[in-house]
Amino acid sequence: MNRVISVMLALWLPLSAMAETVTLAPVDLTDWKSVFGQVEARDRLPARARLGGTLVDLTVKEGDEVKAGALLGRIVDEKLAFQISAYDAQRASLDAQLANAEAELKRGEDLLARGVTTAQRLDALRTQVDVLKGQIEAVAAQRQVVEQQAAEGDVLAPADGRVLDVPVAKGAVVMAGEEVVLLGGGGIFLRLAIPERHAAALHEGATLPIETPEGEVQGTLERIYPLIENGRVLADVAVQGLSGRFVDARVLVRLPMAARPALAVPRAALITRAGVDFVAVETAAGLALRTVLPGEPQVIGGVESVEVLSGLQPGDRIRTDGATAAAEITAAEGAGHD
Incomplete structure (x- = not known):
């Protein structure tokens, strides 16, 4: 039996030397509220x-x-084609009148050179030519207006x-x-509608965890609207790489509501036996297991931790490696029974 105990002590003594002991102190934990955010296009x-x-x-x-x-x-609009045809007909008529007026003007100039007609008659012929040219230009401009109207029938992407x-x-x-x-263009963001009683807890620039079909990502609360509608505050969250495949889709967003002091231990410090959770605590009498009631998991300083609702108090010295501590206690109990 002494040989067995010696082997057990040889196994747990190196582990005990490697185990880390920390002194419990309250830490600030954030209470989160889960709400649904709606995927929106920045520009509709x-x-x-x-x-x-x-x-x-x-x-x-x-x-x-x-x-x-x-x-x-x-x-x-089929009416526009008829209007264009009407202007074409007017243009053809005016062109014929202009050709005749220019011929009359040419004959008048020849007659005036021979002294057969008067300068007054020639001026009247010139005026008639100028009037017809102006009418032709007006008809051409009116036709361009109708052509532009017909071109506006093309529906273009803005x-x-x-x-x-x-x-x-x-x-x-x-x-x-x-x-x-x-x-929908200009990028994708999340639109939140939050009950107004939580408005005071919202702060622009806060980092929010977001659960998407591709996994959890981080978003930034970039705008809080001052107008409350139907008892809800609207807020926009910018999310890098958010999929815009389904606009108006809903994803789960967690909002930080408040911070409170609490005790937390690393997840690895928990020892579970027969459905009951324990933590190894260093006491004056040696290492002992203390029953605890764990709460929600937390990430504190990049370490996976668990809030402890009862069983521990500030100042307790606990072992962070529950498996090593359990082996040490088991070996010590075996030595005591011997």
């Missing part, structure tokens, strides 16, 4: 119809990525982004100013 830009008419072409669908100025659809919604279908009749395509 509607591509609107600039012309009333029939949507004869629609080149995009929900989810498509587009560049600024890209053609999204085309609207046609910015780079993703197509979020297409509320109309090909063949629909749309009015000027009506939304044809809704784009």
Whole structure:
């Protein structure tokens, strides 16, 4: 038996020398509240119809990525084609009148050179030519206006982004100013709606843990809106690398509410036996196990820790390596029984 005890002591004495002992002192722990944040596009830009008419072409669908100025659809107003034809007819008539007036002016100049006609008659012919040229220019300008109106039937992307919604279908009749395509661009952020009783705990620049389908990431609270709507405060959270595949998707965000003093031990210090948790405490009589009630896990100084709700008090000296401490206590108990 003495040989067995000697072997056990030889095993735990080196471990005991390596074990770290710390003195418990209160630390500030943060209470967190979980809320849902909604993925939002920074800019929601509607591509609107600039012309009333029939949507004869629609080149995009929900989810498509587009560049600024890209053609999204085309609207046609058939009346514009008739107006252009009418201006073309007016132009042809005026061109014929101008050709005749210029011929009359040429004959008048020849007659004046021979002294057959008067200078007054020649001035009237010149005036008639100038009037017809002005009318032709006016008709050309009016035709350009109608051509510009027809060109405004092209629905263009106002910015780079993703197509979020297409509320109309090909063949629909749309009015000027009506939304044809809704784009989301300018990046992605999270929009929070927080109960107003927690507004005082919010601070711009705070780092918030966010649970996404890809894993937990960190976000920064970048804006808190001063207007409270329906008992809720709106806030924006910037998240690096947040996926914008699903706009308006909801993700879980944890908000720091308050800080309070508490006792915490490293997770490795816990010893679990028969469903009961213990911590090894150094006392005047030696190393002893003390029953504790653990709380929520915490990360303190980069170390995985557990809050201790009861069983310990400030000033207690505990072993941070529960497995080593348990082996030491077991060996000591075996030696005592012998």
